[in-house]
Amino acid sequence: MYDLLIHNAAVITLDNEEMIDNGFVLVHEGRFIQVSEGPPPLALKEKAVNIKDAKGKWLLSGFFNTHCHTPMSILRGAADDLPLDQWLKEEVWPREKFLDKDMIHAGTSLALVEMIRSGTVGFLDMYHLHMDIVAEAVVEAGLKGALSRGMIALGFTPQELKDKLNEAAVLAKGWESHESKRLKGFLFPHAPYTCTPDFLEAVADRARSENLPLSIHLAETKKEVARHEKEYGKRPVEHLDDLGFFESPVLAAHGVHVNSFEIKLLTDKNVSVSHNPLSNLKLGSGVAPVGEMMKQGLHLSIGTDSVVSNNNLDMFQEVRTAALLQKGFFHDASLVTAREALQMGTIHGAKAAGFTESGLIKEGYEADFILVDSSKPHLQPVENRVSHLVYSASGQDVTDVFVNGRAVMRNKELITLDEEKIVYEANNQYRRLNGLYRN
Ligand SMILES: CSC[C@H]1O[C@@H](n2cnc3c(O)ncnc32)[C@H](O)[C@@H]1O
Numbered sequence: 010m011y012d013l014l015i016h017n018a019a020v021i022t023l024d025n026e027e028m029i030d031n032g033f034v035l036v037h038e039g040r041f042i043q044v045s046e047g048p049p050p051l052a053l054k055e056k057a058v059n060i061k062d063a064k065g066k067w068l069l070s071g072f073f074n075t076h077c078h079t080p081m082s083i084l085r086g087a088a089d090d091l092p093l094d095q096w097l098k099e100e101v102w103p104r105e106k107f108l109d110k111d112m113i114h115a116g117t118s119l120a121l122v123e124m125i126r127s128g129t130v131g132f133l134d135m136y137h138l139h140m141d142i143v144a145e146a147v148v149e150a151g152l153k154g155a156l157s158r159g160m161i162a163l164g165f166t167p168q169e170l171k172d173k174l175n176e177a178a179v180l181a182k183g184w185e186s187h188e189s190k191r192l193k194g195f196l197f198p199h200a201p202y203t204c205t206p207d208f209l210e211a212v213a214d215r216a217r218s219e220n221l222p223l224s225i226h227l228a229e230t231k232k233e234v235a236r237h238e239k240e241y242g243k244r245p246v247e248h249l250d251d252l253g254f255f256e257s258p259v260l261a262a263h264g265v266h267v268n269s270f271e272i273k274l275l276t277d278k279n280v281s282v283s284h285n286p287l288s289n290l291k292l293g294s295g296v297a298p299v300g301e302m303m304k305q306g307l308h309l310s311i312g313t314d315s316v317v318s319n320n321n322l323d324m325f326q327e328v329r330t331a332a333l334l335q336k337g338f339f340h341d342a343s344l345v346t347a348r349e350a351l352q353m354g355t356i357h358g359a360k361a362a363g364f365t366e367s368g369l370i371k372e373g374y375e376a377d378f379i380l381v382d383s384s385k386p387h388l389q390p391v392e393n394r395v396s397h398l399v400y401s402a403s404g405q406d407v408t409d410v411f412v413n414g415r416a417v418m419r420n421k422e423l424i425t426l427d428e429e430k431i432v433y434e435a436n437n438q439y440r441r442l443n444g445l446y447r448n
């Protein structure tokens with residue numbers, strides 16, 4: 010017997026030019042075991058425990074969001090129209106001081122509902138508070154999470170920093186071996202401007218000895234790079250390289266202010282970059298040189314950052330912005346094609362977040378995929394599917410989401426989470442937080 014058969018779907022494979030106009034996928038024990046054209050043979054149908062007719066639907070890989078902070082969804086709309094340093098120091102950090110377990114749970118759950126509804130199957134998440142609660146929520150939601158307890162080093166004693174790093178490493182290793190097999194662990198020092206060189210070196214050493222990947226906010230604003238040059242006499246990329254940071258697999262978030270030399274260095278060191286275009290636009294940080302990164306062969310994926318700088322987690326919008334922004338900013342419409350943008354949001358994202366057996370609709374790969382309703386007027390004429398997915402579709406067009414072959418949303422109905430309760434609780438906890446913050 011087989012777990013699941015989905016037939017009558019237009020399958021968008023993305024790893025090559027192939028497109029299956031009418032095809033089926035057969036899933037067993039969490040993986041695709043067949044991806045084929047045409048109606049499935051009767052013998053196969055008889056052996057499938059669950060059968061879904063996907064007539065009028067597009068089947069493609071779900072999104073992997075490679076940079077976010079899910080608990081911050083509790084703060085949506087709390088800090089708009091400010092540059093990064095003011096945003097952090099005057100609005101975000103003062104509120105984060107009051108976040109407790111219930112608020113973290115409420116914010117994370119809200120984020121997970123939003124992610125599922127808009128077709129995200131996995132993500133890389135970092136926060137400095139209660140990441141154990143985030144992990145539990147991810148497991149309950151049925152999604153995939155590459156998780157990290159974020160670390161800021163300023164204002165802590167050497168012993169406190171040792172303990173922080175130890176805690177972060179123990180958590181990360183625990184997630185790596187979690188029974189769900191849907192969690193990964195990262196070490197994530199917040200940024201070169203909030204972590205001392207000694208601490209960054211200690212984190213890099215620990216990553217190497219524990220075989221853990223790293224992530225970090227890198228070269229997000231011009232001001233940050235200038236301040237770094239003044240303080241250390243070098244730019245942040247070179248600084249991290251000198252500290253041995255790139256000796257482990259690294260996913261750098263943002264990479265807005267990097268020059269050609271730095272792009273080459275990052276490429277040579279196999280660093281991948283999470284491009285977060287909407288957050289960069291909203292905070293006025295700038296536009297990452299994605300066209301040049303692609304030309305040099307740097308591995309790129311796409312992230313939303315938190316909803317406080319976005320203000321949503323819809324990867325359709327993020328992928329579209331990634332494709333449009335380069336064209337407009339660099340006056341070159343050939344930069345970042347629709348296919349390349351969609352690949353960054355799916356296949357490349359899965360790899361960057363460490364889910365190396367996901368991201369493709371292919372036999373042997375983990376069955377992490379979505380169905381999109383292709384009958385909507387804004388998706389007609391129906392033929393140019395990749396173009397429509399990038400330039401016309403939105404998260405609201407997603408009808409079904411599967412992770413390891415298990416439905417987490419079916420015909421727009423959430424299976425794993427209680428949306429009504431989560432929305433109620435998010436508002437409730439936001440009011441509590443506001444009460445504490447204002448007093
Ligand atoms: C110490 S982990 C979490 C820490 O990061 C802050 N944060 C969220 N988004 C960004 C960003 O784009 N750049 C820098 N820092 C960011 C978040 O508020 C937490 O304090």
Ligand SMILES: [Zn+2]
Nearest residue numbers: 226262314315
């Ligand atoms: Zn961030």
